[in-house]
Amino acid sequence: MVIAEGRVFRLLADRGLADWRALSSLPLFTELVQEAKLVETREAVDVPAALGLVSANAAGILEHDVLPFVSYPYEWTFGMLRDAALLQLELVRRSVNAGLILKDSSPYNVQFHGATPVFVDVGSFETLQEGEPWAGYRQFCMLFLYPLLLEAWKGVPFRPWLRGRIDGITPAECRGLLGWRDLFRRGALTHVVLHSKFERSLGASDRDLNRELKAAGFHKELIVANVTRLERLISGLRWSPAPSAWSEYGPTTTYSQVDAERKTKFVADAVAEEGPALVWDIGCNDGTHARLAAETADYVVAMDADAVVVDQLYEQLKSEEAKKVLPLTLNVADPSPGLGWRGRERRPLQERGSPDLTICLALIHHVSIGGNIPVAEFLDWLRSLSTALVIEFPTQDDPMVKRLLARKRPHDHPDYQREWFERSLSERFDVVRSEKLSSGTRELYFARPRA
Amino acid sequence: MSASYLAYIDAGTGSLLLQALAGGAAAVAVFAKVYWRRLKRLLRIGQPEEEGPQT
Numbered sequence: 001m002v003i004a005e006g007r008v009f010r011l012l013a014d015r016g017l018a019d020w021r022a023l024s025s026l027p028l029f030t031e032l033v034q035e036a037k038l039v040e041t042r043e044a045v046d047v048p049a050a051l052g053l054v055s056a057n058a059a060g061i062l063e064h065d066v067l068p069f070v071s072y073p074y075e076w077t078f079g080m081l082r083d084a085a086l087l088q089l090e091l092v093r094r095s096v097n098a099g100l101i102l103k104d105s106s107p108y109n110v111q112f113h114g115a116t117p118v119f120v121d122v123g124s125f126e127t128l129q130e131g132e133p134w135a136g137y138r139q140f141c142m143l144f145l146y147p148l149l150l151e152a153w154k155g156v157p158f159r160p161w162l163r164g165r166i167d168g169i170t171p172a173e174c175r176g177l178l179g180w181r182d183l184f185r186r187g188a189l190t191h192v193v194l195h196s197k198f199e200r201s202l203g204a205s206d207r208d209l210n211r212e213l214k215a216a217g218f219h220k221e222l223i224v225a226n227v228t229r230l231e232r233l234i235s236g237l238r239w240s241p242a243p244s245a246w247s248e249y250g251p252t253t254t255y256s257q258v259d260a261e262r263k264t265k266f267v268a269d270a271v272a273e274e275g276p277a278l279v280w281d282i283g284c285n286d287g288t289h290a291r292l293a294a295e296t297a298d299y300v301v302a303m304d305a306d307a308v309v310v311d312q313l314y315e316q317l318k319s320e321e322a323k324k325v326l327p328l329t330l331n332v333a334d335p336s337p338g339l340g341w342r343g344r345e346r347r348p349l350q351e352r353g354s355p356d357l358t359i360c361l362a363l364i365h366h367v368s369i370g371g372n373i374p375v376a377e378f379l380d381w382l383r384s385l386s387t388a389l390v391i392e393f394p395t396q397d398d399p400m401v402k403r404l405l406a407r408k409r410p411h412d413h414p415d416y417q418r419e420w421f422e423r424s425l426s427e428r429f430d431v432v433r434s435e436k437l438s439s440g441t442r443e444l445y446f447a448r449p450r451a
Numbered sequence: 452m453s454a455s456y457l458a459y460i461d462a463g464t465g466s467l468l469l470q471a472l473a474g475g476a477a478a479v480a481v482f483a484k485v486y487w488r489r490l491k492r493l494l495r496i497g498q499p500e501e502e503g504p505q506t
Contacts, residue, residue, distance in 0.1 A: 133462075133471070135462035135467075137462070137466050137469070137470055138461070171466075190469070191469075194472060195466065197465075199463060202468060207464065212488070212489075213467065213471060216482075217480075217481050217484060218481050221474075221477070222470065222477060224474075225475045225478060226478070229473065229474075
């Protein structure tokens with residue numbers, strides 16, 4: 001994969017080129033692209049010579065449509081991973097019926113365009129050898145099924161597990177996490193208990209099981225049967241979290257109607273003036289301002305540390321088929337790092353595109369007091385993004401700030417002062433305008449990075 | 452959309468065999484047949500298998 005000059009290319013070896021041509025000549029390929037389930041892909045023409053791709057040792061070069069922002073499963077909500085899993089299974093089922101198979105099952109091959117999952121790895125498709133089982137089944141369990149079971153059955157968020165290991169949760173680990181009552185749930189016995197047992201007893205076996213299965217009459221309908229059962233299992237999984245601190249914030253917020261309207265207008269004016277391509281809304285809550293920004297901007301990444309509110313936002317956006325807001329579960333005080341080999345297989349948040357405008361409403365007190373990040377440090381980070389900024393500062397007299405400070409010792413946060421915030425802000429940004437809300441404890445700032 | 456180094460996966464011997472259980476009754480028959488053939492081989496019943504000797 002090569003990303004250059006805003007275009008995405010994929011270099012193919014001989015076998016990859018043959019697989020691509022087999023795929024692209026099938027009606028299935030056209031259907032999947034038309035249904036927006038597979039990223040638009042073509043054999044590249046006019047590849048800039050300066051990239052050196054043509055002379056590289058490749059049999060062919062493909063070009064993919066560019067997706068506005070790359071995200072990873074440890075930033076998704078339960079509903080997002082579930083829908084990505086269902087897309088993966090649908091692709092396997094339809095491929096098998098068309099004589100193909102997906103050779104791997106990684107959620108990293110799925111990206112979200114707004115609230116729509118899109119499969120991006122055309123290199124995963126290959127010709128199905130009759131009699132062979134689905135090689136991607138184990139990976140499907142480790143990176144899709146077990147994380148979903150963990151959250152649906154045990155109420156344990158899968159994100160730290162996926163962020164903790166790029167290969168996901170092993171069958172034995174998943175088995176260890178289930179209680180005896182879970183064993184009666186649909187799918188537990190086969191996909192977890194027996195899977196882990198087989199893996200333990202056969203792990204070191206050097207039998208050629210592919211050949212044995214083929215000789216015993218394994219056929220592709222059995223893959224379809226397994227996939228169909230998995231689709232049923234996953235469609236039936238529900239995540240029922242307790243209401244979080246923020247899931248009721250939107251409807252019950254302490255803002256007066258007047259302040260809410262002024263805030264909305266302030267954001268709308270800033271977005272209109274800035275005309276940004278990419279907006280980040282950090283601490284997006286119910287997504288009100290992200291949606292507002294999306295009316296003007298090309299694309300908005302709406303982030304919040306609270307998975308409950310992000311999942312609600314995702315389900316709403318999905319029902320509207322919205323394509324311009326990407327909801328992500330992300331804690332800005334602990335953002336996604338680079339992961340995998342040399343930390344480069346999965347990129348850190350800020351290497352995946354820099355925002356032209358960043359919205360930080362009702363956020364800085366959580367980062368500073370809740371997250372123990374000094375005010376000036378936080379502004380330094382924002383400045384490093386070279387982004388314009390709409391930021392709200394609630395003073396120490398604000399009820400929310402008081403609540404956060406009450407959990408700390410007195411004088412733990414001497415830098416959380418409006419004067420210090422304004423000074424630190426103006427050292428890094430040119431403040432275009434500011435506005436005090438009628439509550440008297442909150443002020444909004446629109447600022448551009450200083451040259 | 453991200454760099455993937457050596458994106459070849461280990462299908463897992465246990466995971467492959469499990470698929471001869473996870474696909475319903477027809478799959479279980481395949482599972483049983485795998486073991487039946489192993490047993491026959493062990494008892495040296497019938498023709499030598501095309502797979503050759505197993506460890």
